[in-house]
């Protein structure tokens with residue numbers, strides 16, 4: 300190997316070192332980390348909603364919806380639940396707990412079923428019942444309402460469909476819980492709304508809103 304050959308090799312080496320060095324410099328300059336003024340990630344939290352149930356979409360009150368709900372239609376809707384839930388008295392727990400007499404039963408209390416910790420926490424040590432409001436919000440958006448629930452179900456977004464289903468769940472009992480009283484203001488506006496049908500997708504174009512006759516003067520359902 301003559302000295303010319305050696306020069307070429309040394310030159311090539313130096314060249315490589317030079318290229319690597321400058322690439323590193325440029326890369327450093329390009330990807331320099333800008334440290335934020337305060338270390339950590341900024342987390343935007345909605346105010347006034349810390350620790351409570353997750354924010355849910357605005358809903359029509361279930362008390363109003365249940366006035367026109369049809370348990371027979373609800374039974375058909377329940378097919379969506381059947382993969383995971385039995386509806387009959389003494390029925391087995393499947394992926395989810397048996398739902399006989401679920402209305403007003405303490406949350407996460409059903410025997411022989413191992414509830415998620417999210418659901419057990421939500422139950423407040425037995426103080427929370429599956430009243431109509433909880434059922435309504437939960438079935439609208441299970442994972443939104445009880446974050447971390449093991450119930451892998453997207454939710455029933457259509458108000459009338461959900462109301463029919465809840466009316467059906469109510470029938471799954473030896474003595475069904477009383478229906479909630481129709482909130483006065485809302486029945487009126489609901490009746491008015493029924494006039495211009497369009498909004499209520501698949502609500503039947505009922506011949507005039509029923510007079511509140513069959514709404515039992517229910518015992519105050521306070522919760």
Ligand code: HEC
Nearest residue numbers: 379380383394395406407409414415418448449450451452
């Ligand atoms: C893919 C399976 C699955 C489907 C579909 C499903 N659920 Fe569930 N459900 C569960 C599981 C699992 C739990 C227990 C959740 C937990 O522990 O977090 C549950 C819990 C519940 C509870 C609470 C019961 C209690 O005793 O506290 C109710 C009420 C309920 N489901 C109603 C329904 C209804 C109504 C439908 C149909 C619209 C439905 N679920 C569809 C799996 C399912």
